[in-house]
Amino acid sequence: MSHVKPVLHLEDIVKTFPGVRALDGVSFSVMPGEVHALMGENGAGKSTLMKVLGGIHQPDGGAIFMGEERVVMSGPLEAKAKGIVFIHQELSLAEELSVAENIYLGELPRKSFGRVDWVTLREKTDAILKKLNVAFNARTRVGDLSIANQQMVEIARALTVDAKAVIFDEPTASLTDAEKVVLFDVIADLQREGVGITYISHRMEEIFKITDRITVLRDGQYQGTLETAETNEEAVTQLMIGRKLDLSRNPSHHELGEIALEVRGLSCGSLYEDVSFHVRSGEVVGFYGLVGAGRTEIAETLFGLRTPSHGTILLEGEDVRLNSPADAIAKGISLVPEDRKGQGLVLGMNCRDNMTLPQVDDLKAGPFVAEGAEISIFDQYRDRLDIRTPGWKQKVGNLSGGNQQKIVIGKWLSMKPSVLIVDEPTRGIDVGSKSEIHKLLRSLAAQGYAVIVISSEMPEVLHVSDRIVAMYSGRVMRTFTSEEVTEDSLIQAISGLGGDKAA
Structure with missing residues (x-):
């Protein structure tokens, strides 16, 4: 590979903002046909580095090369003209326009007298959408699409350009498993065409599945580049945060108090049915299940955002009616x-x-x-x-x-609740901050709060919970203690199996 030049090379990039040195001599390169992960905690400098590459920020030092040519990026349009395409985590679409108009925004095909060539526009768009295997077409209004499908429109934009380098920033944050497969196929196609790909993600399993190399930043400084096949999660994590992470199970070492919250036979239309559980002061109860299992809807009911059709909610043994968030806050429940x-x-x-x-x-x-x-x-x-x-x-x-x-979390703790409900506490948060949030949740329980944690990540729910309520299709399948739960039994329960010990 030594005689092949990188499609993209950033050398000794420095960027300073008032009071902060965001990038301190960072170098990074991507080879043709390579998927190169860029990793680091939030605030490590990844976004700033990519904004320098995209011409949004001008560097205070260092140089950018494409092939052997040194380039200066005056702005995003110039970056795109040079073949650099960004697919952002934060969607930047015009909701009132069609899919076709969004994909070719600023570059609509024209006929004589500057009129838009709608036929060509739709044909070109539908050809790209076919590659992405999506269920919508060129004429669909973007505002009518789900967030996941809007993300696919964002990805389709990349395929309109003769791209030399594509930067994906947390591209799977809002995609389903099926859509992820399509995305990874698109990335494989781009690789075969010799495109260099930068992949920014906190999701280790994706990094190890699709990347060739991993570069790590910490506090604006380059920490090293690893061959993906020759490293592991622990080594990458240590490089990112400068310390080892404790990811062991973490049961309580303090006495649990009285039952702070009890739910009996709670139902809410077709969203969930006959749900019963309790949480003690000093306890963390985790809710785990697939998307659509009803976990968030239960939390919204407890916070007065939904009205249950049946069932009872008891706070410290007292039957309560929660008709609004103001009711819930007044009774000591925060979400x-x-x-x-x-x-x-x-x-x-x-x-x-x-x-x-x-x-x-x-x-x-x-x-x-x-x-x-x-x-x-x-x-x-x-x-x-x-x-x-x-x-x-x-x-x-x-x-x-x-x-x-x-x-x-501080906003709600300042309201002095007795029950704290936390829905997906670490979504989109880097591995070091994740560990801090987990410690924080455990310490809040130790201080006597009753804590409910809803999570789609099995390691998280195993790590922070004293007990785990496994849900499937709006029902509680089983409640596990931290001592008896195993990964297999948990997967069985949330798949609708193993519900013989229903709570």
Whole structure:
């Protein structure tokens, strides 16, 4: 491979923002036909490096080469013209336009007098969509598609260009297993055509399945490049976070208290049926199941967002009616939602205002909010949860995923709940921050909170839970203690088998 030149080479890239050296002499290269993983914790510099490559940021030092030619990227259009295509995790589509118009935005085929050649546009689009094996066509309005299908439109854009290098940023975050298979087939096709692929993901199983090499960044610095076939998860993790991770089971070493929350025979239309379970103070109860099993819907019912059709909810033995989130909060139930950016945070607001949002009315001094009280709450939970931010004025949108999640958790802890429900606590969070969130959930239980954790990741639910409620198709199949659960028995239960010991 030594005589083959990289399609793309970034050399000693430096990028500084006020108070932060985001990239400190980082080098990275991609060979033709290679899938090269770029890994690191949130805030390690991956996005900044790719924004330098895409011309969004200009580097303060270093150089970019394509083949043997040194290039300067003045902006995203120039990067695209040179054959560099970005497929972003955050979708950038025009919902009111058709699939075809989105895919060829800015490059619509024209007839005489500048008129759009609709026939050619749709033919070209449908040819690309056929490759992706999707169920929609060129005329479909993008706003009518699911998030997963919108992601496929984003991927289709890459196939319209004579790409030399394609950068995938967390491309499977919203895809189903079937759609992932199609994506990996597309990546294999691009490889065969000699395209160099950069693959950014936190998902180790994907990294080890499809990549050839792995480059790791930490705190804006290059940590090394590994051959995927010659390394393992532990070595990559240690390079990413500079320490070994403890991923062992983590049962309670403290006394459990009384039953804080009990649910008896709870049903909600066709979403879930006859669900019963309880959570004690000081206990973490994990909910595990496939998408559509009803876990999130139960959490939404407990938080007053849904009205049950049958059943009873008891808080500390008292039968309660939860008709709204305000009812739930008043009774001591808090919910950290699955979609932290869409439902948990106001990204344009600062850290302090996000943290104190649910209790603004309680912090008023006359017509104004008492700023001192707000800052004191923020400082307390920043220290308690180890939230890394320069200060309360920082916009939440500028924080890493792990620190954003801690802000949401801090916001609800500041309401002094007795029951904390956390839905997908580490979605889109890097492996080091994941470990911190897990420790945090365990420590909250040790402080006497009753904690419910909903997760689609088996290692996570095994690691943090004292007991696990396995759900299938809206029903509780079985409840396991941490001592008796095995991976096999858990998979059987969430597949609708092994429900003989139904809770």
